[in-house]
Amino acid sequence: MNSYIDIKYINLIQSSLSMFKKKGDFLWNFRCPYCGDSQKSRTKARGFVYRKKNDLFYKCHNCGVGTTLGGLIKYVDSKTHKDYILERYKTGSDHQISKPEFEFNEPVFRKKGLFKNLQKISELFSEHPARKIMEERQLPLKSLTDLYLCKSFYKFTNNLVPNKFPSLDGDHPRLLIPFRDKDGEIFAYQGRVFGKEEPKYITIILDHNEDKIFGLNTTTKDKGILVVEGPLDSLFLDNCIAIAGASFRKPLMIEGRLMQNRELTIIFDNEPRNKEICKQIDRSINQGQRMVIWPKSVVQKDINDMILSGMTKEEIEKIIKENTFSGVEAKLKFSEWRKTNV
C-alpha cells in the first residue's frame, strides 16, 4: 500500500471523526460514523482503522460495519474521497484491494490473570503427557510454572478474541506460552502443539501496540541481552529474549527505548544449509549486529538440542560469549560456517 497517502487521508478526515485517536502504528480508533456508536456512553469509541496485510480497513465493533479505508473516506467525505482515488491513481497504488478480511478484533486489554483458569505445566501430575513432553525437552523446572496446558485452544482463544477461529472443528490442546510485558501483563501468547497438528505454533496478539517479543518480564536491559528466535529456547539462557516470529530486521524497542547493537547478541539456529537463516544472518551482519557464529565443534542445530546432548547452560553461554562477532570478522566467520555441513 502507499502508506503515505493512506495516512495523509486518515488525517484529513479526522476532524469528522469523534474521539479520533491514533492508538499505534497503523491503528486508529474513533466513534463509528455509521452507527454513531454507543447511545448510552458518549465516550465509547468502537470504530477502528487497522492494517491487514498491506492495506488499511475499517471495522466497527458496535454495529459490525466493515469496509476498506477508501470506503470509510467515501462515507465520511465524498469530496475528499475523490482526491484520495486520484492521488492513489497518480502514484500507481490504486490496485484492487481484493477482498477485505475482517478477522480483526478489538484489542483485549492486557491482564495478568488471563490464564488463571488454565493449569500450569508444573502443576500437572508427573505422568501427564503434556508435562512429560516438556520434561523430555529438559526445560528448566522454574519455567514450567509459567507455561500452561490449554485443552481447547480454539475455544479458549475465541473467548479472548471473538471469532478468531470461525469454526471449532478440529480444536485440540496446545501448550500456551504467555508473552508478558515488564509488569507481567500478557499482551500475546503462542500456542504450541503437543502432537503433529499444523501449524506447530500459532501466535495470538492481544495488544497490537506491543512488539512480539518474548521474555520482557524476565530480562533486564542493564546488561547485554541475548536474542534467539524461539521462546522455549530462550528459557534455557539468562537474560534472553525471543523474537518469536517478529523480525530481526526491525530495530528492537524495549520499554520504549531503541536498543543499540552493542547491547544485543543475536543467536540464530546452527543451520548453515538453511537459506532463510543465512539470509537473515547476512542482513544482520550488514546492519552491524553482534552475531553468534557457531563453531565447528557444535553440531546441534539449536539450543534445546545442545541441552539434550548434555551441554550445560554455562557451557552454552561460554560458547556464545567466545563466538560473538561483528563487522568484517563476523563476515569471515559466517562464510566459513556456511561451508560446514551440519
Ligand SMILES: [Zn+2]
Ligand atoms: Zn458502528
